[in-house]
Amino acid sequence: MRHRRLMIxxxxxxxxxxxxxxxLSACSGRxxxxxxxxxxxxxxxxxxxxxxxxxxxxxxxDGRYRIRITPLPADADxxxxxxxxxxxxxxRDIDIVGMDVIWTAEFAQAGWILPxxxxxxxxxxxxxxxxxVKSAVYQGRLWAVPFxxxxxxxxxxxxxxxxPATWDELIDAAEAFDVPxxxxxxxxxxxxxxxxxxxxxxxxxxxxxxxDDTEVSLEPxxxxxxLELLKRIGNSPAADPALSTAxxxxxRLAFETGKPVxxxxxxxxxPSARQNAPAVAGQMGWMRxxxxxxxxxxxxxxxxxxxxxxxxxxxxxxxxxxxxCLASEPNQINAAQKGGLPPTIEALYRTxxxxxxFPMADTLLATLQDAMQRPRTPxxxxxxxxxxxxxxxxxxxxxxxxxxxxxxxxGRALKSEGLF
Amino acid sequence: xxxxxxxLEALLWSGFGLLVLGYAxxxxxxxxxxxxxxxxxxxxxxxxxxxxxxxxxRAVFEDAQFPAALWNSFGIALLATxxxxxxxxxxxxxIVRLRFAGKKLVLAGVLAISMFPPxxxxxxxxxxxRGIGLYDTWAGLIIPYMTFTLPLAIWTLSAFFREIPWxxxxxxxxxxxxxxxxxxxxxxxxxxxxxxxxxxxxxxxAWNDFLFATSLTSTNxxxxxxxxxxxxxxxxxxxxxxxxxxxxxxxxxxxxxxxxLLFQRRIVAGLTAGAVKG
Amino acid sequence: MKARGNAERRLAWLLCAPAVxxxxxxxxxPILYAFWLSLFRYDLRFPQHRQFVGLDNxxxxxxxxxxxxxxxxxxxxxxxxxxxxxxxGMLLALLMFRATLGRRTIRTVILIPYGMITVVSAxxxxxxxxxxxxxxxxxxxxxxxxxxxxxxxxFVIIFTEIWKTTPFMALLLLAGLTLIPRxxxxxxxxxxxxxxxxxxxxxxxxxxxxxxxxxxFRTLDAFRIFDTVYVQTRGAGNTxxxxxxxxxxxxxxxxxxxxxxxxxxxxxxxxxxxLLFLKGFGTPLTxxxxx
Numbered sequence: 001m002r003h004r005r006l007m008i009x010x011x012x013x014x015x016x017x018x019x020x021x022x023x024l025s026a027c028s029g030r031x032x033x034x035x036x037x038x039x040x041x042x043x044x045x046x047x048x049x050x051x052x053x054x055x056x057x058x059x060x061x062d063g064r065y066r067i068r069i070t071p072l073p074a075d076a077d078x079x080x081x082x083x084x085x086x087x088x089x090x091x092r093d094i095d096i097v098g099m100d101v102i103w104t105a106e107f108a109q110a111g112w113i114l115p116x117x118x119x120x121x122x123x124x125x126x127x128x129x130x131x132x133v134k135s136a137v138y139q140g141r142l143w144a145v146p147f148x149x150x151x152x153x154x155x156x157x158x159x160x161x162x163x164p165a166t167w168d169e170l171i172d173a174a175e176a177f178d179v180p181x182x183x184x185x186x187x188x189x190x191x192x193x194x195x196x197x198x199x200x201x202x203x204x205x206x207x208x209x210x211x212d213d214t215e216v217s218l219e220p221x222x223x224x225x226x227l228e229l230l231k232r233i234g235n236s237p238a239a240d241p242a243l244s245t246a247x248x249x250x251x252r253l254a255f256e257t258g259k260p261v262x263x264x265x266x267x268x269x270x271p272s273a274r275q276n277a278p279a280v281a282g283q284m285g286w287m288r289x290x291x292x293x294x295x296x297x298x299x300x301x302x303x304x305x306x307x308x309x310x311x312x313x314x315x316x317x318x319x320x321x322x323x324x325c326l327a328s329e330p331n332q333i334n335a336a337q338k339g340g341l342p343p344t345i346e347a348l349y350r351t352x353x354x355x356x357x358f359p360m361a362d363t364l365l366a367t368l369q370d371a372m373q374r375p376r377t378p379x380x381x382x383x384x385x386x387x388x389x390x391x392x393x394x395x396x397x398x399x400x401x402x403x404x405x406x407x408x409x410x411g412r413a414l415k416s417e418g419l420f
Numbered sequence: 421x422x423x424x425x426x427x428l429e430a431l432l433w434s435g436f437g438l439l440v441l442g443y444a445x446x447x448x449x450x451x452x453x454x455x456x457x458x459x460x461x462x463x464x465x466x467x468x469x470x471x472x473x474x475x476x477x478r479a480v481f482e483d484a485q486f487p488a489a490l491w492n493s494f495g496i497a498l499l500a501t502x503x504x505x506x507x508x509x510x511x512x513x514x515i516v517r518l519r520f521a522g523k524k525l526v527l528a529g530v531l532a533i534s535m536f537p538p539x540x541x542x543x544x545x546x547x548x549x550r551g552i553g554l555y556d557t558w559a560g561l562i563i564p565y566m567t568f569t570l571p572l573a574i575w576t577l578s579a580f581f582r583e584i585p586w587x588x589x590x591x592x593x594x595x596x597x598x599x600x601x602x603x604x605x606x607x608x609x610x611x612x613x614x615x616x617x618x619x620x621x622x623x624x625x626a627w628n629d630f631l632f633a634t635s636l637t638s639t640n641x642x643x644x645x646x647x648x649x650x651x652x653x654x655x656x657x658x659x660x661x662x663x664x665x666x667x668x669x670x671x672x673x674x675x676x677x678x679x680x681l682l683f684q685r686r687i688v689a690g691l692t693a694g695a696v697k698g
Numbered sequence: 699m700k701a702r703g704n705a706e707r708r709l710a711w712l713l714c715a716p717a718v719x720x721x722x723x724x725x726x727x728p729i730l731y732a733f734w735l736s737l738f739r740y741d742l743r744f745p746q747h748r749q750f751v752g753l754d755n756x757x758x759x760x761x762x763x764x765x766x767x768x769x770x771x772x773x774x775x776x777x778x779x780x781x782x783x784x785x786x787g788m789l790l791a792l793l794m795f796r797a798t799l800g801r802r803t804i805r806t807v808i809l810i811p812y813g814m815i816t817v818v819s820a821x822x823x824x825x826x827x828x829x830x831x832x833x834x835x836x837x838x839x840x841x842x843x844x845x846x847x848x849x850x851x852x853f854v855i856i857f858t859e860i861w862k863t864t865p866f867m868a869l870l871l872l873a874g875l876t877l878i879p880r881x882x883x884x885x886x887x888x889x890x891x892x893x894x895x896x897x898x899x900x901x902x903x904x905x906x907x908x909x910x911x912x913x914x915f916r917t918l919d920a921f922r923i924f925d926t927v928y929v930q931t932r933g934a935g936n937t938x939x940x941x942x943x944x945x946x947x948x949x950x951x952x953x954x955x956x957x958x959x960x961x962x963x964x965x966x967x968x969x970x971x972x973l974l975f976l977k978g979f980g981t982p983l984t985x986x987x988x989x
Contacts, residue, residue: 044484070639071484073651074661081950082638082651088742088952089550110743189934242829242843244935253463253830276460378744382951389764392934393846416741416953419764419943419960433799440790444807447822447861448814450833454825465836507720510713519703520710526718533721534915537922537968539941540961543948544728544735547742567724570717599709630817630925631941635949646817650929662831669818676813684806691812691866692873 036315037066038322041086042098042305043079044071049331049339057325065318067096067326076100076191080381087112087310094310095319096326099144101135101304101373102191102380105213108138109378113308114316116142124324131371132344136306138376144306146344147327148335151367152199152300153360155255155263158285164262166291167200167229167298174238174262181240184251184263185233189392192247194384195374196264197391199300200226202372203292208383208410209375216410220403225292227391227399227406234394244393256280264289266303267364268340271357286360288367302371304344342368382413385420448673454666462662476667486668488640489648493672496558496644497626500565504622505615507566508573513607515574516581517589534571538564542635549636556637561644564632569622576621576690580614581607617690620683624676645672729965732958740955748955755959764943765960769967772939774852775927776920779859783916784909786860787867792897794868795875808865816862820929823858845930851937858926863919867912874908875901914975918968940964 042050054067061067072079080103086094087110099107107113116124121142125133132146154170156163160177164170174183186192198208206222209215233239240246240254248265255263256277263269273281289298307323309316325331332343336354342364348354349365358364375383386409391397412418450467455476457469464470480486515523545564546555554560584607592602608615633647643651649668652661680687739751759765794804811819826832827844835842844850878901886896902909924941931937933946944964948957 069484077950078651084743084952085546085949086556086638089555106743189932241841242846244846245843250830385946385951416744416951417956418758419762419947419956430799433797436793436797437800437804440804441807443861444810444865447819447826448810450826451818451822454831463830465831465833467833507717511717514710514713518706518710518713520707522711526714529718529721533725535918535968535972536725537918537941537964539922539924539944540732540965540968541725541728542945543954543957543961544731545724546948547735547954548728548731563720564724567720570721574717599705624813628815630815630928631945635945646815646925649821650817662825665821666825669815669821673814673818676815677810680809680813681806684802684809687809687812688805688869691869 035061035063035065036318037068038095038313038315038319039068039070039093040096040098040307040322040326041070041072041083041094042096043074045335045339045341047339049335049337049341052334052338053326053331056331057322060325061318061322065315065322067322072098076102084112087312090312091310092312092314095313095315096323097144097308097310098147098305099308101132101302101306102384104136104143104306104308105138105376106378106380107308108141108143112311113143114311114313114320116145116320120320120324124327127347128344129346129368131302131368131373132304132306134373135302135304135376136308144308145323145327147305147307147332148341149302149304149344149368150266150342151302151364151371152195152264152266152289153286153363153367154289155265155269156285156287157261157280157283159283160261163285163287164290166294167203170262170290171232171236171238175236177238177261179259179261180237181254181259182238182261183233183236184240184246184254184260184265185243186246186248186251186264187234187239187243187392187394188245188247189388190247191384191388193388193392193394195301195303197226197230197387198374199289199298199372200229200292202301203289203296203298205293205296207375208387209377209414213375213377214414216407216414218403218407218410222293223403223406224399227397227402229292230391230394231397231399234397239395244395267342267358267360270360271340286363288363297370299370299372300367301374302368304342377414379414379416382416382420383410386410386413389420448677451666451669451673455663455670457663459663476663477671479664480668480671483664483668485640485643485648485651486645486671489643489645490671492558492640492642493627493644493646496561496565496642497623499558500562500569500626501619501622503562504566504569504573505577505619508570508577508618509608509611509615511570511574512577512581515578517586530571530574533567534575536568538568538631542631545632546635556639556642558642560636561629561632561642564636565626565629569625572625573618573622576618577611577614580617581611583614584610613686617683617686620679620687621690624679627672627676729962732961732965734958735954736956736958736962738955740953742952742954751955755956756963758956759959759963764938765940765963767936768933768938768940768943771852771937772921772923772941775856775859775923775939776917778852778856779863779920780913780916782856782860783864783867784913786864787871787912790864790868791871791875794872805869808868811862812865814862816925817929819862820858820926823854823861824930827854846935848936851931851935855923855926855930855937858930859920859923862926863916867916870912871905871908874905877908878904910975914972917971917975921968921971922964940967 040054050069054069058066072082079100083097097113124145125142128146129149132149136142136144136146161173164173171183186196201208201222204222204225206219206226207217210217234243242250251263251265252269252272254260255269256273258277258280273284289300291298307327309319309323313319329345332345332348333353335341336343337357340357342358343354349361355361374380377383387406390402390406390409453467453469456472458471458473461470515526549555549560588606589602592606593599628646630646630650633644634650637643637647649665652665652668736755737750737752738748740748794801797804824845827834829835829841829843842850844854882900883896886900891899922941923939924945927933927937927939927942933942941964944957944960947953947960
């Protein structure tokens with residue numbers, strides 16, 4: 001018995017099998033028959049809205065091509081990590097990319113996506129929110145077609161608090177409750193923290209980079225104001241004890257327990273609350289961000305997914321066509337209704353289908369029309385790390401020292417130097 | 421009197437046994453419990469679920485990535501184990517049985533590589549693999565796994581080979597067998613238990629790896645379970661899929677528990693052989 | 699006789715060649731390549747800007763606050779986990795050595811932590827310590843957000859490491875214990891030495907080689923820690939380790955030049971630790987294996 005087992009190892013055929021399987025796995029080209037398959041890399045949307053879009057556009061292609069979804073992780077940083085590695089190896093299987101708005105400059109500069117031709121571009125973006133379109137433009141060219149968009153609102157308990165006019169009022173009101181976690185914001189060291197800082201900075205009238213997004217701006221007065229607010233929130237008795245690991249979803253779950261009175265978050269919290277905590281949902285109000293400085297309206301950064309075309313695709317022409325189809329009106333309506341993803345086509349905010357799903361449509365639209373871009377530089381990822389790493393945890397912020405550290409870190413990021 | 425002392429001792433040892441049992445099993449039971457909870461009960465902070473649901477298990481097997489990752493994990497770990505053991509067998513035989521200049525050098529090299537920090541080579545490997553098309557392939561993971569398990573395998577096998585009655589080998593060679601024949605027909609069968617032990621250890625290493633798996637793969641083509649779990653996709657862009665992660669964790673822990681239960685003695689022998697026996 | 703020796707040598711090298719080649723190909727060559735890359739400014743996203751910069755990347759890393767913080771963090775985790783593991787492992791080994799009951803069962807179950815995937819055990823403990831889903835707070839009647847503070851996060855990370863690797867340590871030490879000649883211990887007992895004296899003066903010195911080997915391997919292993927920290931904190935709250943810094947620069951930022959400098963520095967760190975062990979304690983490692 002023993003003897004036989006070992007003989008298998010010594011058998012040359014076994015070796016051959018290993019060698020063969022190694023070879024096969026090393027050069028496995030996807031061989032498939034039938035029309036070309038366009039791979040759409042995008043986060044794994046669970047409601048099925050993206051799969052519906054794929055089905056609809058594959059049908060519309062009438063046998064010329066098929067679209068297939070390759071799912072990416074839920075977290076934007078991890079999506080990027082996966083994509084960037086594949087693009088750096090010049091993966092020819094990436095045809096359409098569901099790109100977070102912040103990747104446009106980086107992917108374009110690296111030559112990983114293809115620009116849209118002018119005529120095509122003009123048609124593709126017709127009727128779309130200017131801020132969403134701007135997020136897909138880099139150096140005067142369109143690099144992707146906006147598909148879904150998003151922006152944070154302030155959510156509050158109508159039965160417990162009034163609508164605050166400023167952030168200071170908001171924090172005062174939250175602290176009056178003497179409940180840890182009465183105010184829910186995102187304080188983990190990740191993109192969400194960068195978003196929080198940039199939005200506060202913009203609301204204070206500042207910006208991270210100057211108008212061409214090539215040099216550090218961070219004007220002293222607004223920067224200080226933003227840092228002071230972050231510090232106050234970080235040390236506030238109303239802050240969540242787990243603030244330094246809080247992301248959007250922790251905030252949502254906390255709000256659904258009914259204890260918090262304010263929350264900064266995206267529109268997906270509304271259907272979720274209606275399902276999981278109807279009592280809370282019944283008292284949930286929404287509004288645009290309050291002001292950071294009196295007289296200046298609160299502004300937030302724009303998010304969402306744009307559809308770009310991979311630079312190494314074998315089927316560029318079809319991919320452009322497919323991307324436009326995926327981002328077309330019926331699919332945006334479906335993504336809004338089924339998946340709760342706000343559309344980029346402005347007129348849709350006035351249709352009954354979308355308004356039924358987004359009762360906050362007017363507030364959301366107003367926020368989006370006034371939304372800011374995060375810095376549109378090829379080094380955005382480095383820059384975002386620089387910001388979130390410098391400011392984390394919020395409670396340890398020292399406005400004077402950190403303004404200097406932040407300026408240095410952002411400067412290094414723009415030169416792709418240094419560790420973060 | 422004596423009887424009472426015996427009973428006290430038995431009680432003491434049972435208590436100790438239970439303590440160790442709890443130590444080893446609590447995290448396993450905890451993820452099992454999480455994986456069986458209803459989504460609404462996830463936050464009840466209870467060790468034992470109030471109601472049981474198998475939805476999470478259905479979800480992971482319907483997941484777009486997990487089944488593929490499971491297949492990749494098994495395939496890659498098994499192939500890496502086979503290759504590593506094969507090469508290690510040759511080397512260990514030479515080290516134990518043959519006299520040659522440079523043996524010390526080989527041993528020193530083996531030792532050095534067992535201490536080598538994998539993070540130091542993921543960058544270069546990534547760049548090399550992308551140049552020669554090994555990125556995100558089975559071979560791209562099998563090669564580093566093989567390398568990093570060779571020291572362990574050579575070590576363990578050498579220890580086992582030393583225990584083999586080599587006179588049989590000599591006898592075979594006196595009878596006119598070539599060294600190769602002596603190796604394959606006489607020694608190899610005797611070495612089987614050692615080989616098997618080394619194989620288990622190598623398999624556990626490859627099954628466990630996360631750093632290479634996450635750096636050198638990115639899709640269902642080659643991504644293994646540890647990387648897939650770490651990148652699990654939630655049900656919305658901002659959601660944490662705790663239940664599915666727990667279910668997937670249970671699924672990949674079961675084979676390990678089975679291996680451990682079946683081959684306890686071999687694993688212990690293998691783990692301790694290389695390090696202490698002279 | 700001479701010819702026989704030659705044939706033997708040829709065969710030996712033939713048998714060793716595949717393993718040696720595989721090991722060199724995947725370690726020596728890449729580390730040299732890493733050193734070469736570390737001399738360039740080389741961001742894979744913008745390869746056209748590649749340019750020779752000499753030792754600039756090393757200056758950049760070594761003058762960075764983050765690098766030194768991560769070195770300190772790594773050493774904290776290493777020292778914390780290895781020290782506790784040694785004590786706990788020794789205790790466990792002594793108990794297992796003397797156990798009269800359920801020895802087999804105990805040996806079997808303590809292999810579960812060893813075999814469990816590190817990512818999975820890290821997740822299990824992360825969920826256990828989580829303030830909203832976990833049972834630890836409920837059990838201890840606490841309201842701690844463990845992974846949000848540096849020291850409590852270190853506690854969770856080190857705890858996870860200890861849980862996972864103490865069994866390995868215990869088994870190694872147990873094997874060492876079984877090698878101690880019984881008569882030495884009984885002789886000491888006859889001489890009237892107490893249990894503690896027997897342990898300190900007889901058992902420990904005899905086990906020194908085993909302990910050193912176990913310590914060396916666990917120290918190097920802990921120094922390379924990546925999985926647990928990646929899963930539990932991703933380095934937030936100042937818990938970043940050197941491996942995590944390397945991974946972030948190399949794989950997330952695709953900055954091969956800078957990242958390779960980090961790689962080479964980590965390699966040197968491991969080298970220093972290994973040399974300190976070998977020199978400082980005179981562990982007869984290779985001799986032990988050589989015979």
